Amino acid sequence: MSADGHMEIPFTVDSRPDTGLYNGKLGVWLFLASEVMLFGALFSSLILIRTGAAKWPEGWKELHVLPATINTFVLIASSVFVVMAWANLRLRKPQVARMWILATLLCGFAFMGIKAYEYSLSFHHHHFPSTNNFFAIYFTMTGLHGLHVLGGMIVFGYFLTKGWSMYDHEPRRFTNRIEIVGLYWHFVDLVWIFLFPTLYLL
Amino acid sequence: MAQKRQVRVGSQWMYAKDAEKALGEALRVMKEEEAGHGHHESFITKYVFSQDHKWIGVQYGFTALCFLLFGFFLMIMMRLQLGWPSEHFKIIGWFFKSDGGMLPEQYNQLGAMHGTIMVFLAIVPLAVGAFGNYVVPLQIGAPDMAFPKLNMASYWCYLPGGIIMLMSMFLLQTKGGAAQSGWTSYPPLSVIASQGQTWWLVGMIFLITSSLLGSVNFIVTIIQLRAKGMTWDRLPFFVWAQFVTSFLLLLAFPPLEAAGVLQLMDRVAGTSFFLPSGLVVSGEVLKNAGGGNPLLWQHLFWFLAHPEVYVLILPAMGIVAEVIANNTRKSLWGYRSMVGASVFLGFMSFVVWAHHMFMTGMGTVISAFFQTTTMIISIPSVIILSALFLTLWGASIRFNTPMLFALAFLPMFGIGGLTGLPLGLATTDIHLHDTYYVIGHFHYVVAPGTIFAMFAGIYYWFPKITGRKLNDTLGKIHFWGSLVCINGIFMPMFYQGLAGVSRRLFDGGIQYAHAKAAASATNPFMSQAAIGLFIFQLPFIYNFFKSIKWGERVGANPWQATTLEWAAAASPPIGHGNFAVPPVVHRGPYEYSLPGMTEDYLPQNADDTGAIPAPVVPSHAPVVA
Amino acid sequence: MTDHVAESHHDAHDSHDSPENIKKEMTRYIGVFLALAALTGLTVWVRFSLDLPEHQAIIVALIIATVKGSLVAAFFMHLLSEKKLIYSVLILTVVFFAVLMWLPVHDVLDKFGYK
Numbered sequence: 001m002s003a004d005g006h007m008e009i010p011f012t013v014d015s016r017p018d019t020g021l022y023n024g025k026l027g028v029w030l031f032l033a034s035e036v037m038l039f040g041a042l043f044s045s046l047i048l049i050r051t052g053a054a055k056w057p058e059g060w061k062e063l064h065v066l067p068a069t070i071n072t073f074v075l076i077a078s079s080v081f082v083v084m085a086w087a088n089l090r091l092r093k094p095q096v097a098r099m100w101i102l103a104t105l106l107c108g109f110a111f112m113g114i115k116a117y118e119y120s121l122s123f124h125h126h127h128f129p130s131t132n133n134f135f136a137i138y139f140t141m142t143g144l145h146g147l148h149v150l151g152g153m154i155v156f157g158y159f160l161t162k163g164w165s166m167y168d169h170e171p172r173r174f175t176n177r178i179e180i181v182g183l184y185w186h187f188v189d190l191v192w193i194f195l196f197p198t199l200y201l202l
Numbered sequence: 203m204a205q206k207r208q209v210r211v212g213s214q215w216m217y218a219k220d221a222e223k224a225l226g227e228a229l230r231v232m233k234e235e236e237a238g239h240g241h242h243e244s245f246i247t248k249y250v251f252s253q254d255h256k257w258i259g260v261q262y263g264f265t266a267l268c269f270l271l272f273g274f275f276l277m278i279m280m281r282l283q284l285g286w287p288s289e290h291f292k293i294i295g296w297f298f299k300s301d302g303g304m305l306p307e308q309y310n311q312l313g314a315m316h317g318t319i320m321v322f323l324a325i326v327p328l329a330v331g332a333f334g335n336y337v338v339p340l341q342i343g344a345p346d347m348a349f350p351k352l353n354m355a356s357y358w359c360y361l362p363g364g365i366i367m368l369m370s371m372f373l374l375q376t377k378g379g380a381a382q383s384g385w386t387s388y389p390p391l392s393v394i395a396s397q398g399q400t401w402w403l404v405g406m407i408f409l410i411t412s413s414l415l416g417s418v419n420f421i422v423t424i425i426q427l428r429a430k431g432m433t434w435d436r437l438p439f440f441v442w443a444q445f446v447t448s449f450l451l452l453l454a455f456p457p458l459e460a461a462g463v464l465q466l467m468d469r470v471a472g473t474s475f476f477l478p479s480g481l482v483v484s485g486e487v488l489k490n491a492g493g494g495n496p497l498l499w500q501h502l503f504w505f506l507a508h509p510e511v512y513v514l515i516l517p518a519m520g521i522v523a524e525v526i527a528n529n530t531r532k533s534l535w536g537y538r539s540m541v542g543a544s545v546f547l548g549f550m551s552f553v554v555w556a557h558h559m560f561m562t563g564m565g566t567v568i569s570a571f572f573q574t575t576t577m578i579i580s581i582p583s584v585i586i587l588s589a590l591f592l593t594l595w596g597a598s599i600r601f602n603t604p605m606l607f608a609l610a611f612l613p614m615f616g617i618g619g620l621t622g623l624p625l626g627l628a629t630t631d632i633h634l635h636d637t638y639y640v641i642g643h644f645h646y647v648v649a650p651g652t653i654f655a656m657f658a659g660i661y662y663w664f665p666k667i668t669g670r671k672l673n674d675t676l677g678k679i680h681f682w683g684s685l686v687c688i689n690g691i692f693m694p695m696f697y698q699g700l701a702g703v704s705r706r707l708f709d710g711g712i713q714y715a716h717a718k719a720a721a722s723a724t725n726p727f728m729s730q731a732a733i734g735l736f737i738f739q740l741p742f743i744y745n746f747f748k749s750i751k752w753g754e755r756v757g758a759n760p761w762q763a764t765t766l767e768w769a770a771a772a773s774p775p776i777g778h779g780n781f782a783v784p785p786v787v788h789r790g791p792y793e794y795s796l797p798g799m800t801e802d803y804l805p806q807n808a809d810d811t812g813a814i815p816a817p818v819v820p821s822h823a824p825v826v827a
Numbered sequence: 828m829t830d831h832v833a834e835s836h837h838d839a840h841d842s843h844d845s846p847e848n849i850k851k852e853m854t855r856y857i858g859v860f861l862a863l864a865a866l867t868g869l870t871v872w873v874r875f876s877l878d879l880p881e882h883q884a885i886i887v888a889l890i891i892a893t894v895k896g897s898l899v900a901a902f903f904m905h906l907l908s909e910k911k912l913i914y915s916v917l918i919l920t921v922v923f924f925a926v927l928m929w930l931p932v933h934d935v936l937d938k939f940g941y942k
Binding site for chain 1 (some may be wrong): 844846849850852853856857859860863864867870871873874875881884885889890891892895896899900903904910912913916917919920921923924927928931932935936939
Binding site (some may be wrong): 425449453496497498563564565568571 | 841900912919923926927930931933935937938
């Protein structure tokens with residue numbers, strides 16, 4: 001039993017020999033598999049509606065490509081930042097890692113801010129989800145993606161503050177957690193990598 | 203290499219290293235108790251927001267059984283209406299705040315909510331959340347699930363989702379009522395329906411989230427936390443069934459979550475994902491943008507809902523397999539085939555969904571594709587059922603209550619499965635789609651199929667959970683009465699369907715000339731059988747509550763079973779892990795009636811001496827004598 | 828207390844986690860970032876500078892996105908060095924994803940004719 005009285009679950013920190021994985025790593029990949037199906041269903045809906053539509057608007061004319069492109073760079077940068085954070089934790093340089101995590105979080109804020117600006121531009125042009133199916137799918141997919149960004153930001157915020165204390169007595173377990181949230185964050189980046197051209201450029 | 207020696211600790215033999223661990227544990231507990239601060243959990247953390255898989259399993263089980271009863275009650279009201287459409291019943295009047303006569307839209311609420319509650323709030327939470335949670339970690343020799351906090355979160359997503367669904371029936375009767383567009387929620391009807399449908403969608407999002415969290419937990423637990431020696435070919439079939447089920451939940455539910463979001467957007471944000479252009483409602487053209495496709499919903503819904511039916515049946519087959527192996531005192535016939543069939547079934551379940559859409563105008567190529575995959579998917583079910591039947595051959599069968607339910611499952615599921623075949627063939631489906639034949643088919647698989655397997659599981663594992671047995675006589679009354687009545691309800695449905703009685707008709711079909719004779723000849727009888735079925739659940743409900751407190755006390759392994767959950771103490775305590783020392787598995791899951799042995803069973807953790815190990819009680823009670 | 832003991836036991840993946848290797852990885856991450864940035868620029872350039880017909884535009888954009896996605900998955904998510912079990916889960920997912928992409932749209936095309 002560990003210090004807080006709860007029984008130890010094996011392979012929380014160390015990998016199980018035959019699978020080579022620790023529990024959280026397997027868990028997050030399974031979760032990401034389900035997210036592939038979630039966003040996949042939305043992409044499938046997009047394809048189905050677009051294929052059956054008489055005409056489909058030109059995304060680059062209806063939407064604001066420049067802020068979205070900047071956002072693409074922001075997310076890619078944030079992906080690098082989080083993986084740098086994880087690398088520094090493995091190098092036992094927690095303070096450097098903490099800066100990288102903060103940078104990731106700031107990128108998240110930037111992304112959401114730019115996105116809010118983008119949405120406000122659309123609303124200003126009287127483009128709402130109810131306007132037509134193009135905007136319906138645009139707002140729904142970017143909105144759901146944005147919620148995922150927000151979720152990641154909340155977790156980063158937690159690890160930067162209250163959750164950081166785990167590093168002091170369980171550094172490897174903490175490092176694993178950053179790896180796990182990093183994987184989630186990369187997935188969020190990956191979705192945007194497909195979402196951006198599909199909605200804005202095609 | 204020298205053989206490792208064992209030391210005797212109390213009534214157990216164990217390797218010296220393990221004894222040292224147990225001793226360290228005991229010394230720690232004694233020190234803690236001496237120091238005065240034991241491991242104090244508050245009532246809230248121990249029983250409300252529990253992270254112990256056993257208690258979470260109990261929470262799921264109790265909640266699911268309550269929803270099962272409520273879903274049953276909804277069915278009773280439907281059957282009162284169907285049996286005697288011109289009668290006014292007080293209970294219907296009370297429920298709908300009316301004079302007791304049922305309006306079509308009220309009947310539709312009952313239909314939609316009965317289906318939703320039974321599938322999503324009762325059966326899956328019972329089969330997976332309750333039985334899966336309680337039994338799987340024990341059967342693999344694990345201290346708990348891989349992610350106890352996630353497990354707790356999963357239950358606490360399920361309960362609010364369920365409450366939202368339930369409340370929609372009670373709070374909205376003056377505001378258009380609860381969801382009433384079928385459990386299938388087809389647009390455009392569901393998009394233009396009253397606010398109850400929005401509650402349904404929100405409730406579903408909670409439930410889907412609960413399932414997703416749970417499925418991740420199950421898969422990681424089964425892969426990572428198997429005890430030493432518990433190789434994949436020694437896993438009890440129940441665990442394999444839960445493993446495949448979890449993959450179905452993981453990968454099939456998200457498209458429905460996406461679809462739910464889209465329908466919510468259609469209802470709340472004015473989008474037209476599922477609304478075609480120029481839709482006319484009550485004589486007026488809808489002002490929405492249009493351009494949507496109602497079939498998009500059907501594809502996304504059935505992408506989940508087909509694997510969902512295998513989620514309903516696989517854990518049931520798992521339970522039946524455990525009970526049959528135990529009560530035939532034989533190994534399962536064709537264990538490997540059963541496992542392979544389950545995996546194949548799980549995979550195939552993702553590519554058959556549009557057999558629910560044969561009547562939507564799909565082209566011949568795509569219809570032929572789905573018809574073919576549907577025929578293929580019947581094969582693994584037949585393999586599993588045959589293996590279970592073959593296990594009975596030459597067995598010395600113990601006809602206790604769990605076994606009776608498990609045995610009945612076999613022909614009942616057989617009927618359900620066979621009647622699925624003409625539905626899976628596109629041509630015959632033309633006549634049978636949306637008739638009572640379909641209702642008969644799926645109820646046979648779920649009601650005398652899955653629910654009977656659930657009862658088998660309850661009677662079988664009740665002693666493990668509570669340390670007491672359910673009364674067997676009451677159990678037999680429960681069984682025989684239920685078996686007779688349930689067939690009385692559902693068998694005539696095949697006749698009704700073939701005669702052309704459509705489903706989802708509030709008067710049971712009597713308004714249609716072609717259906718009137720068949721409907722009126724059978725509906726009253728079926729409704730009487732439904733009331734009979736209700737009466738025969740009373741001995742079970744009484745037995746259940748009475749036995750918790752006053753049932754016959756039993757030890758850790760009253761059924762002389764081989765799987766690891768029986769190596770844990772009777773009613774293992776909450777919050778302290780399951781096994782003081784992790785069990786080591788030396789053999790397969792069903793080593794019954796081996797030649798040359800004194801006992802007719804050998805538990806999985808029995809070593810090569812053949813001695814039956816005593817229960818490995820957790821550190822709550824120190825092992826050292 | 829026990830956690831410190833438990834944690835220090837295992838520097839088993841030493842070679843993988845050596846400071847030199849980690850620093851090499853970090854250089855690689857920067858490289859991948861630059862590649863991703865360039866590809867982003869490329870995909871925008873293709874839209875505004877080449878006026879490709881719809882079908883070709885879709886194919887090119889998806890190819891670029893797939894390359895970018897693969898870089899993220901292979902290096903940032905270190906899928907290249909991941910365990911077999913993860914691969915199996917992902918391959919299974921990709922199969923079902925493909926089914927979900929293709930079959931419903933096939934239904935629409937079947938009805939309205941292939942364009």
